[in-house]
Amino acid sequence: MVAMLIMAGSGIGLYIAFFNSNNIGISIPFISKNDNNEIVDSGLLIVNHTHSHLEDFVVIPLEWINKSKEDLHIVYWHTSHGSQLTDGMDPLDEFMGNNDTYEYNSAGSGGALHLNEPASDDLTGNTNGFDDTTRTFLNANPIYNVIIWSWCGLDTNNASINAYLNNMNQLESEYPNKTFVYMTGHLDGSGEEGDVHYYNERIRSYCFTNNKTLYDFADIESYNPDDENYLVQYANDECYYDGDGDGVLEQGGDDASYNWAQYWQINHNGVDTYYNGGEWYSCSCAHSEPVNGNMKAYGAWYLFARIAGWNGTLL
Structure with a gap:
């Protein structure tokens, strides 16, 4: 997806036009102003790979981390792929110095973030059922x-x-005082031409045009921490990609150079804590590699801080 800046007239300040792989353009307000030239909040919140670096995470003001823990009561339905987000969050506090700043638990006890993971369930094959599960849960647990x-x-x-x-x-519309977070699906190695990318683009376009909140799971794992794009090289959820351009994933091979995450980890400090020079930390990231779980966790905390009210950047 390519972005272009477009200046508009009265009533709107700045637009960003997004063009997907089919060259369909969607213009969405990035900075929106009313007729009195006052900035207004469009409600759009997109969290993707541009918010999921270690350097993005460590600059989130502590007051907004604490505000997230004070105000947010999160319910997160997922199975194994979705667990990458919380897999990455589990050891994050230890990596950051073991000060209980980035802890979470299912009850929000002990000053931790309240993040409840109900019995294993997800959206796959369930897009006409998850909504009733949600209603039942929220009606019984309005907090x-x-x-x-x-x-x-x-x-x-x-x-x-x-x-x-x-x-x-x-x-x-039924629960207007709650935040519903949309999500894309994980990569499958089919690249920009595949069905997964096509339907992920549909979700993104809908969120862009309707000012939704999106955690772009697929976009986060499309890039390494140095912003090198592996979606264009047919990366999958395990971080293998077509390293030699022959159209075949080198999946499961012993050569770490064909797994962007393994290669990145080998060449960066994964031993020390952040304040001692660490650049990544070990975590159990289902189906994938630790640095992918790291990035999912950084993006999650960015998301939570923004929902709590932090005035971070949108894209």
């Missing part, structure tokens, strides 16, 4: 104000994606 559902494998058909978007929008 929760941030709702997240992840995919195991993205449903790649129009009916399922339409149902997902429509049901999320309906839930937002």
